[in-house]
Amino acid sequence: MPAVPLSSIWRWFAGCTVAESRNLRLAARVGDIEPFRVMDLLARARTLEAAGRSVVHMEIGEPDFPTPAPVVEAGLRALSDGHTQYTPALGLPALREAIAGHYAEQGVNISPERIVITPGASGALLLALGTVLNPGEGLLLADPGYPCNRHFARFIEGVPQAVPVGPESRYQLTAEQVAAHWQPNSAAVLVASPSNPTGTVLTKGEITELAAAVEARRGCLLVDEIYHGLVYGEAPPSALTVTDRAFIINSFSKYFCMTGWRLGWLVVPEGYVRAVEKLAQNLFIAASTPAQYAALAAFAPETRTILEERRAEFQRRRDYLLPALRELGLEIPIVPQGAFYLYADISRFSNDAEAFSADLLERAGVAVTPGTDFGHHRAERHVRFAYTTAREQLEEGVRRIAEHLNLLSTEPDL
Amino acid sequence: MPAVPLSSIWRWFAGCTVAESRNLRLAARVGDIEPFRVMDLLARARTLEAAGRSVVHMEIGEPDFPTPAPVVEAGLRALSDGHTQYTPALGLPALREAIAGHYAEQGVNISPERIVITPGASGALLLALGTVLNPGEGLLLADPGYPCNRHFARFIEGVPQAVPVGPESRYQLTAEQVAAHWQPNSAAVLVASPSNPTGTVLTKGEITELAAAVEARRGCLLVDEIYHGLVYGEAPPSALTVTDRAFIINSFSKYFCMTGWRLGWLVVPEGYVRAVEKLAQNLFIAASTPAQYAALAAFAPETRTILEERRAEFQRRRDYLLPALRELGLEIPIVPQGAFYLYADISRFSNDAEAFSADLLERAGVAVTPGTDFGHHRAERHVRFAYTTAREQLEEGVRRIAEHLNLLSTEPDL
Numbered sequence: 001m002p003a004v005p006l007s008s009i010w011r012w013f014a015g016c017t018v019a020e021s022r023n024l025r026l027a028a029r030v031g032d033i034e035p036f037r038v039m040d041l042l043a044r045a046r047t048l049e050a051a052g053r054s055v056v057h058m059e060i061g062e063p064d065f066p067t068p069a070p071v072v073e074a075g076l077r078a079l080s081d082g083h084t085q086y087t088p089a090l091g092l093p094a095l096r097e098a099i100a101g102h103y104a105e106q107g108v109n110i111s112p113e114r115i116v117i118t119p120g121a122s123g124a125l126l127l128a129l130g131t132v133l134n135p136g137e138g139l140l141l142a143d144p145g146y147p148c149n150r151h152f153a154r155f156i157e158g159v160p161q162a163v164p165v166g167p168e169s170r171y172q173l174t175a176e177q178v179a180a181h182w183q184p185n186s187a188a189v190l191v192a193s194p195s196n197p198t199g200t201v202l203t204k205g206e207i208t209e210l211a212a213a214v215e216a217r218r219g220c221l222l223v224d225e226i227y228h229g230l231v232y233g234e235a236p237p238s239a240l241t242v243t244d245r246a247f248i249i250n251s252f253s254k255y256f257c258m259t260g261w262r263l264g265w266l267v268v269p270e271g272y273v274r275a276v277e278k279l280a281q282n283l284f285i286a287a288s289t290p291a292q293y294a295a296l297a298a299f300a301p302e303t304r305t306i307l308e309e310r311r312a313e314f315q316r317r318r319d320y321l322l323p324a325l326r327e328l329g330l331e332i333p334i335v336p337q338g339a340f341y342l343y344a345d346i347s348r349f350s351n352d353a354e355a356f357s358a359d360l361l362e363r364a365g366v367a368v369t370p371g372t373d374f375g376h377h378r379a380e381r382h383v384r385f386a387y388t389t390a391r392e393q394l395e396e397g398v399r400r401i402a403e404h405l406n407l408l409s410t411e412p413d414l
Numbered sequence: 415m416p417a418v419p420l421s422s423i424w425r426w427f428a429g430c431t432v433a434e435s436r437n438l439r440l441a442a443r444v445g446d447i448e449p450f451r452v453m454d455l456l457a458r459a460r461t462l463e464a465a466g467r468s469v470v471h472m473e474i475g476e477p478d479f480p481t482p483a484p485v486v487e488a489g490l491r492a493l494s495d496g497h498t499q500y501t502p503a504l505g506l507p508a509l510r511e512a513i514a515g516h517y518a519e520q521g522v523n524i525s526p527e528r529i530v531i532t533p534g535a536s537g538a539l540l541l542a543l544g545t546v547l548n549p550g551e552g553l554l555l556a557d558p559g560y561p562c563n564r565h566f567a568r569f570i571e572g573v574p575q576a577v578p579v580g581p582e583s584r585y586q587l588t589a590e591q592v593a594a595h596w597q598p599n600s601a602a603v604l605v606a607s608p609s610n611p612t613g614t615v616l617t618k619g620e621i622t623e624l625a626a627a628v629e630a631r632r633g634c635l636l637v638d639e640i641y642h643g644l645v646y647g648e649a650p651p652s653a654l655t656v657t658d659r660a661f662i663i664n665s666f667s668k669y670f671c672m673t674g675w676r677l678g679w680l681v682v683p684e685g686y687v688r689a690v691e692k693l694a695q696n697l698f699i700a701a702s703t704p705a706q707y708a709a710l711a712a713f714a715p716e717t718r719t720i721l722e723e724r725r726a727e728f729q730r731r732r733d734y735l736l737p738a739l740r741e742l743g744l745e746i747p748i749v750p751q752g753a754f755y756l757y758a759d760i761s762r763f764s765n766d767a768e769a770f771s772a773d774l775l776e777r778a779g780v781a782v783t784p785g786t787d788f789g790h791h792r793a794e795r796h797v798r799f800a801y802t803t804a805r806e807q808l809e810e811g812v813r814r815i816a817e818h819l820n821l822l823s824t825e826p827d828l
Contacts, residue, residue, distance in 0.1 A: 024685050025601060025634045027548045029570075035688075036695040039503060067498040075493050075704070084481040084674045089453060119533050119676065122698055134441045135549060135571050151696040156443075157549050157571045187439060220439045260498045260703030262533065262676075271438050274449075281450040282565040284536055288702050289674030290489070 033151045038369040041357065045367045056397035058385045059367040061196070062259040063340070068306040070297045071258065078293030085289065089281040090273075091117025091265070092292045099265055102299050108240045116266045116276055119287045121226045121251035124266035125152050126283065128247040129188070131268075131275050132220045133158040137187035142173045143375030144343065144382070146196045146224065150375070161186060164377035167333035171198035171343070175209035182217055189214050192224035193236055197374050197384040198343045199227075199336025201236040211243040221246040226264070229255030229307070231338040232315040245269045252291075254339070255307060256298045261291035314340050317387040317394060324398045325385065328405055342385040343371070345378075349408055353380045364404035366397050447565045452783040455771065459781040470811035472799045473781040475610070476673040477754070482720040484711045485672065492707030499703065503695040504687075505531025505679070506706045513679055516713050522654045530680045530690055533701045535640045535665035538680035539566050540697065542661040543602070545682075545689050546634045547572040551601035556587045557789030558757065558796070560610045560638065564789070575600060578791035581747035585612035585757070589623035596631055603628045606638035607650055611788050611798035612757045613641075613750025615650040625657040635660040640678070643669030643721070645752040646729040659683045666705075668753070669721060670712045675705035728754050731801040731808060738812045739799065742819055756799040757785070759792075763822055767794045778818035780811050 038059050045055045066072075090096065096112040103110045118124040125148070133139060135157035141149050143162035150160035163181045165171045173191050191210060193202040202210070207223070214221040223239040223246050239246050251264035268276050280286075297303055322342060326332055331345035350356040353370035360366050371382030387394060452473050459469045480486075504510065510526040517524045532538040539562070547553060549571035555563050557576035564574035577595045579585045587605050605624060607616040616624070621637070628635040637653040637660050653660050665678035682690050694700075711717055736756060740746055745759035764770040767784035774780050785796030801808060 024683070025546050025632065026686075026689060027544065027546055027551075029548075030545055030689045030692065033692050033696055035692045036503070039695055043502070062500055066496045072493050072496075072498065076490055079486050079489050079493075082480045082486075084486065084672065086476055086673050088457070089450070120699060126697065130441065130569060131444055132439050132441055134443075137441075148696045155544060155570065155693070155697065218439070258498065259500050260700070262698075262700070262702045269438070272440075275440060275444045278444065278447050278449045279569070281453055282447055282562045283540065283569065284676070285534060286674070286676070288676045288705065290704060291702065 029154055029157070032154050034147070036147060037354070037373040041361065041367055041369065045361060048361070048365070054365050055361070056366045056393050056400060057389050058387070058394070058397055059369045060386055060388050062388060063254065063257045063310070064388045064390070065257045065310050067258050067261070067294075068256070068303045070300055070303045070306075071256070071294050074297035075261075075290050075294030078290045083289050083293050087117075087286045087289050087292055089284070089286050090277055091115070091287060092296075095292050095296055098296055098299050103238065103240065106238060106241075108238055110240060110267060113273060114268055114270065116268060116273070116280060117287045117292060118264045118266050118280070119284055120253065120262040121224070121249050121264035122148065123284055123287065124249040124251075124264045125149065125224075127266055127276050127279050128222055128249060128268075129153055129158065130156055130279050130283075131272060132188055132247070134187065136185060138183050138185045140173065140178060140181055140186055140189040142171065142191065142195070143377040144171065144197055144371060144379065145374060146192060147373050147375075149190055149224075159185065162375055162377065166378070170200040170334050171195060172200055172202055172206065173210065174206070175213035178210060178213040178217075182219075186217070186219060188220040188222060190222040190224065192226075193239070194227040194231060194336070194338025196227065196339055197341045197369070197371075199339040199341045200334065201231060201337045202239075204237050204242060207239045208242045211239070211246060215245065222249065223247070224249045226251040227254050227339040230311060230314060230340065232311075232318060233337055240267060252295050252298060255311075256295070257307070257310070258291070258295065258298070261288065261294060263287055263291040263295055314387065317391060318342070320391060321385065321387050321394050321398070325401075328398070328402055340387050342387070343382055344385060345381055346383055347381045349405055351380055353383050357383055360401065360404060364400040366400050366404070443568055443571070446568050448561070450561060451768070451787040455775065455781055455783065459775060462775070462779070468779050469775070470780045470807050470814060471803050472801070472808070472811055473783045474800055474802050476802060477668065477671045477724070478802045478804070479671045479724050481672050481675070481708075482670075482717045484714055484717045484720075485670070485708050488711035489675075489704050489708030492704045497703050497707050501531075501700045501703050501706055503698070503700050504691055505529070505701060506710075509706050509709055512710055512713050517652065517654065520652060520655075522652055524654060524681060527687060528682055528684065530682060530687075530694060531701045531706060532678045532680050532694070533698055534667065534676040535638070535663050535678035536562065537698060537701065538663040538665075538678045539563065539638075541680055541690050541693050542636050542663060542682075543567055543572065544570055544693050544697075545686060546602055546661070548601065550599060552597050552599045554587065554592060554595055554600055554603040556585065556605065556609070557791040558585065558611055558785060558793065559789055560606060561787050561789075563604055563638075573599065576789055576791065580792070584614040584748050585609060586614055586616055586620065587624065588620070589627035592624065592627040592631075596633075600631070600633060602634040602636060604636040604638065606640075607653070608641040608645060608750070608752025610641065610753055611755045611783070611785075613753040613755045614748065615645060615751045616653075618651050618656060621653045622656045625653070625660060629659065636663065637661070638663045640665040641668050641753040644725060644728060644754060646725075646732060647751055654681060666709050666712060669725070670709070671721070671724070672705070672709065672712070675702065675708065677701055677705040677709055728801065731805060732756070734805060735799065735801050735808050735812070742812070742816055754801050756801070757796055758799060759795055760797055761795045763819055765794055767797050771797055774815065774818060778814045780814050780818070
């Protein structure tokens with residue numbers, strides 16, 4: 001049975017920094033930063049496809065929809081008009097104003113001066129953490145959570161402090177947990193709403209309590225809202241509605257379907273703008289100019305119409321996939337309200353998510369992401385399903401998984 | 415006399431992290447990272463222009479030429495074809511191969527696997543330093559040098575170790591200086607050829623000696639070649655011709671005139687690819703997709719024809735500006751062979767480069783960059799002129815500077 005390859009490759013990767021460092025100078029942080037397993041898995045899936053195999057992709061963390069036409073057209077115009085030189089480090093003033101307008105529509109009054117345009121949400125995370133986190137200082141974050149978060153903290157010599165979360169808090173950090181897990185060296189707390197890999201949102205009341213708990217400890221709150229807009233049912237408010245002391249990370253990648261353009265933004269509290277600007281000048285110079293001009297069309301009514309249709313489609317996919325996976329014996333104890341992920345407990349079939357994922361890909365032609373990408377807490381017993389593919393593909397995936405799981409349960413000693 | 419504003423603003427900026435931190439959590443690194451003065455100066459120049467003043471721009475570190483038409487057209491095609499999603503973290507395979515082909519034309523055989531596409535040279539610097547430099551470890555670099563270099567090292571808690579350089583070594587680090595300045599905690603050496611702000615190049619022999627000196631100390635050599643291609647006279651070879659153990663940083667910004675696209679690359683030594691890939695996955699996800707497709711046209715013959723014409727124009731500008739500035743009493747002791755900068759000693763007129771630059775902007779309408787952007791060694795006695803503007807503008811600038819310097823020398827106690 002060919003279940004070994006992928007997970008053994010990961011183990012080799014984890015070990016290879018040690019092997020390499022026999023001869024090469026390699027910083028210690030490199031050994032602590034893990035590969036993004038979903039990317040390796042995607043590469044393996046592409047290899048299988050190149051060899052003629054069919055793969056259902058339920059691993060990919062980006063919308064399968066292209067960038068909306070009005071945004072692409074704005075990008076085309078920008079290039080034709082010769083907008084190919086640097087913008088200011090904080091971003092195009094018109095785009096900062098457009099984002100402020102976007103918040104104003106939600107009833108939040110934010111000065112454009114507090115809005116920093118960044119190279120993706122990745123750039124926003126690096127700026128925010130670089131601004132507030134000293135070496136040796138702790139960043140509390142939910143486990144499971146977006147894998148890069150803990151690595152950003154580690155990259156700048158901060159200390160990721162994982163807090164195990166589960167269905168009892170809808171996989172979200174709570175104010176009580178912040179109180180319980182706060183260490184003498186803790187300095188900041190990062191939450192995500194909607195969250196990845198679990199797709200859950202924080203209510204206004206929960207954010208208020210979290211902000212108060214962090215404030216009481218003189219810490220800094222960072223809120224990842226990159227899946228904002230991708231919510232099914234009542235949309236949660238931005239954390240900006242309850243606090244003006246948090247760093248808010250957002251992105252044009254997910255709701256606006258602009259992943260490859262690499263454009264995000266950061267809302268910074270009063271008093272931090274100049275510090276963040278200095279870092280942005282030095283680390284990035286500026287975000288992509290064509291992308292910034294394109295994004296000016298992201299808030300236009302015709303773009304919003306397209307995006308709202310896509311949101312409805314994501315909701316239909318979730319409403320199909322969630323009960324279908326539960327039916328197969330995969331446990332998804334809560335209904336995720338946002339993003340495009342389902343985080344499923346595979347305990348009934350395996351306690352090795354990497355082997356399970358590798359096996360599912362190699363034998364059944366379905367790509368999913370092992371929980372180990374998202375942390376350590378019960379990670380080996382979970383996988384993440386992304387519904388970033390068409391309904392027919394999801395149905396085919398469910399059919400293949402059903403067949404595969406049936407086989408599994410008849411194989412002794414798997 | 416209105417000479418005070420800009421330099422006093424900078425002093426306020428330097429102090430403001432302290433003031434802010436009374437109430438806000440601010441990481442120590444922010445206090446050590448200086449603003450990019452040239453950007454503040456550019457902003458002030460734009461304000462003056464908006465108020466109706468005429469400004470000659472000799473401060474801007476980007477080509478005044480737009481991106482070549484074949485590259486823009488490739489970008490337009492990429493957008494029209496829907497290339498708006500993530501690429502692999504290491505970059506588009508076709509672009510990595512195109513860059514390998516570019517080196518092959520120079521007689522250097524580099525596997526595309528060692529070429530990493532990055533969000534600008536900024537991304538390449540962050541990846542390279544993040545890979546090799548531990549907290550507390552030293553990075554030797556030339557002072558004066560590109561300002562962000564020392565801040566990248568500081569950002570990841572490394573220690574920039576500035577080595578004063580002057581005209582006697584054409585402002586380049588030498589193997590002897592590496593030997594003399596190497597500390598017990600030193601780990602890496604960064605050189606640039608052509609250099610910013612001084613425009614000088616390293617010969618093949620000098621790179622060979624530097625590589626040996628670094629190797630003998632089990633250090634890591636990083637070579638910034640982002641101004642490669644912009645050389646007047648005999649072009650120096652890439653450091654890749656003499657060593658395959660160095661990290662080479664390059665960019666599509668300068669020679670290829672693609673600043674706003676934010677695209678660069680990093681050539682990594684054997685054995686480092688996987689480490690760099692892990693960091694790239696986590697820090698950036700990937701570089702801009704439209705930019706990568708556009709850059710595929712950067713090496714096409716019709717693009718090269720355009721770029722070579724521009725190179726000739728830069729050379730004509732240098733050949734005009736260098737003697738013109740010398741005639742005014744500004745000392746430029748060596749002839750820079752590359753980039754688009756002249757680094758001039760202003761000692762005859764001032765020992766305060768920031769006040770001198772502010773004064774020149776406010777009173778004479780000429781923007782130049784104070785030496786203090788590039789380090790500390792005799793920085794107060796130097797300014798950088800960029801010839802990134804048309805010949806007529808340079809002539810007007812020289813006329814204004816001449817008038818201003820004449821005034822200065824008649825004013826007592828400036």
